Amino acid sequence: MAFSFPSLRKPSPRTVLILAAVGALSVGAVAAGASKDQAAPSNEAPAAAPPPKQAPAVQATTDSARTSADTQAAAALPQCRAARLVTINSTWGIPVPSVYGSTSTNCNLMYGDDPHRGSTVYGDPDTAIRVLQRNLNYCYGSKLTVDGIYGSNTRAVVKLVQQRHKLAVDGIYGPKTRSAMNWRMYSMGTRSWSTGCYSPI
Template sequence: MPSIRAAMAVVGLALAPLAVALPASAAPAQASAKLGQCDDAYPIKLQRGWQITLPGVWEDYNFTCNLKLGDLPNRDPQNPFGNPTAAIKTLQRNLNFCYGSTLRIDGKYGANTAAVVKRVQTRHKLTADGVYGPQTRSAMNWRQYNPGTKVWTKTCSSPI
């Protein structure tokens, strides 16, 4: 049922920053290993018809995932489902609009995307490891969309 899944997603968003409390010295590979791979993008409903689209886990609406190695050829062979390219493109579009980067929207989590994620992490006083995970997602500013009026916000905020 969508309403139960939406409620689970909201609870997951609220608890996600607590789920991965790695020490500052933790290597990016360790951070990636502790989280499942984001493999699609999902809308999260906010107040008054607004929503944000976030990378998440296919058919689970679980937002405690990472986008370090979601694109080919690094994709997890045990998880052939979903669309990690859509998740990465969602992140790239948001980084371009909200943080003024000029990333190519190619769906590849390459060196340029990782570098912008590191800058965002530094700006928000997080460990700058280049891994997009729940702490980075919760600290980031996001552009919101209202599907009822088909309007995008002109500014970004952190509604999570």
């Protein structure tokens, strides 16, 4: 039995051209994929990997380090052993703890000042602590005993003030706490106190 195959039409020149172009594109794509899989030696240095994203824990460590640095800076200052009226304008001033025998208010008060720190006996830290305690009572509503002792209650209130003003919460009264907190002002001219509390220093 003989089989007969159907006769095929001869493709037109245009069809041959299209088929050739499609075939060439397919072969080129396969060759390009193969060359990517085989790494050819190159004189160029490999591209650097992108840097890893910073983890939140690193940020927390940075904040902790900053808080520790703030605490150390405050603790390194001399003890406030006096109080002085810092002039705000021609009418008002603010009584704040200060350095003994100086106009500077860059000093600290901390837990255990009762009333002198260590063997230092000059100045009057008792007055400095009382000025701070009176102000904390009036401007922050604390009910501290105004005793001139920087005890656990005074430290706890200072910590609340620091937390409220987004400072390092270490319980040490220093320049950053002084500048951030609110103070009751006093007028030497009228010998009267302000009814409100302000943060002008």
